[in-house]
Amino acid sequence: MTSTDKKVGDSPAGKNREYTADSAAAGVEEIIRMLEGKWKLVILFHLFGGRVLRFSELERAIPAISQKMLIQQLRQLESDGIVRRIVHPEVPPRVEYRLTDWGQSLCPALDALLQWAERRPDA
Structure with missing residues (x-):
């Protein structure tokens, strides 16, 4: 996996997605929103x-x-x-x-x- 200052790799099986620092942060924020409470x-x-x-x-x-x-x-x-x-x-x-x-x-x-x-x- 590459560092988050460039691209984040190792996406879930079946998904060929490359993440940037911004898109990785947005994805993690969405999951945290699902779990907050x-x-x-x-x-x-x-x-x-x-x-x-x-x-x-x-x-x-x-x-x-x-x-x-x-x-x-x-x-x-x-x-x-x-x-x-x-x-x-x-x-x-x-x-x-x-x-x-x-x-x-x-x-x-x-x-x-x-x-x-x-x-x-x-x-």
Whole structure:
């Protein structure tokens, strides 16, 4: 991969895209926008590893989140293609959430960010 002061390489499989510093920054800003919010990362970490959770299970797993906020965050993650909402046609309706393949592929990137943050020199 080349440095970001010229072009950023190693684009995702199937995409032949060359990034400039500006386009790379814009792409990362868009992904950060998708993940911003107090609860989105917490929701993602509960769903990593192929876990499928019902709405009520997510509520119990994250007791500090309000029902309204959980619904909002899940809807945003779903509209961004990170989370898949599965509605089972039964009475009462059963709704489950899981990560899309693309959402699951975010796990190594977040792990790398966490490891990078742990190497931060003492300020």
